[in-house]
Amino acid sequence: MKKFLLILLLAFLCVSAQPLWAIDTGKLLTNECRANLKMLNKATEKFVAENDSGLPAWSTYKSVRDMLLEIKYLPKDPVPPTKDCRYFLVSLSTDDFQWYCNLHGTLEGDKTITFNYHEHKIMAKTNSRYLVIDKYKDHTRDLLRWTEYSPTLTEKIKYNYNKNPTTTMVLVIFGVLVIIFIYKNVF
Numbered sequence: 001m002k003k004f005l006l007i008l009l010l011a012f013l014c015v016s017a018q019p020l021w022a023i024d025t026g027k028l029l030t031n032e033c034r035a036n037l038k039m040l041n042k043a044t045e046k047f048v049a050e051n052d053s054g055l056p057a058w059s060t061y062k063s064v065r066d067m068l069l070e071i072k073y074l075p076k077d078p079v080p081p082t083k084d085c086r087y088f089l090v091s092l093s094t095d096d097f098q099w100y101c102n103l104h105g106t107l108e109g110d111k112t113i114t115f116n117y118h119e120h121k122i123m124a125k126t127n128s129r130y131l132v133i134d135k136y137k138d139h140t141r142d143l144l145r146w147t148e149y150s151p152t153l154t155e156k157i158k159y160n161y162n163k164n165p166t167t168t169m170v171l172v173i174f175g176v177l178v179i180i181f182i183y184k185n186v187f
C-alpha cells in the first residue's frame with residue numbers, strides 16, 4: 001500500500017511539472033514564420049524609403065526578390081519553417097503593404113484563425129483591408145480550408161505527446177504496472 005501511494009505521489013508530481021517539458025511546436029513554427037514576415041516587411045520598408053518605385057499589388061517572393069529587393073535590403077533569404085510556408089507581397093500603396101505566408105497569413109491582421117497543421121497547432125492572421133486584391137482573397141479562402149484539416153492518428157498522438165509528455169509517459173508506466181500486477185496475481 002505504501003509503495004502504491006509513493007507511485008501515486010510521483011505520478012502526481014510528474015503531471016504537475018508537465019509544463020516544463022511540454023513543447024508547443026505550433027507556436028515555435030508560427031514565431032519563426034512571423035520573424036520572417038517581419039524581416040520581409042522591414043526590407044520592403046527600407047526599399048520604399050530609398051526608391052521612387054511603386055510596389056506591385058501582388059507578387060511572389062521570387063519576383064520581388066529579383067526585381068526590387070537587392071542584397072542591401074535583404075541580406076539573406078528567409079528560411080521557411082514548414083514546407084507550406086511561401087511568401088507573397090500584397091500592397092495597396094507604398095505605405096500600405098504587407099508580406100503574407102501561405103500558411104501563417106499576415107503579421108498584422110484583423111482576424112486570427114487557429115487550426116491543426118499536421119501535429120502542430122498553428123495561428124494565422126488575415127487582413128480584410130487587402131481583400132480587394134483577388135489573389136489575396138484566394139489566399140484567405142485557402143487558409144480557411146486548413147480549419148477543416150483533420151490530423152491523422154499519428155499526428156494526434158504526436159500532438160498530445162508534445163503537449164502532455166509526462167501524462168503520456170505516466171499512462172504508459174501505469175499500464176505496465178497493471179500488467180505486472182495482473183501477471184503476478186493471476187498466473
Ligand SMILES: [Zn+2]
Nearest residue numbers: 033085101104
Ligand atoms: Zn509560414
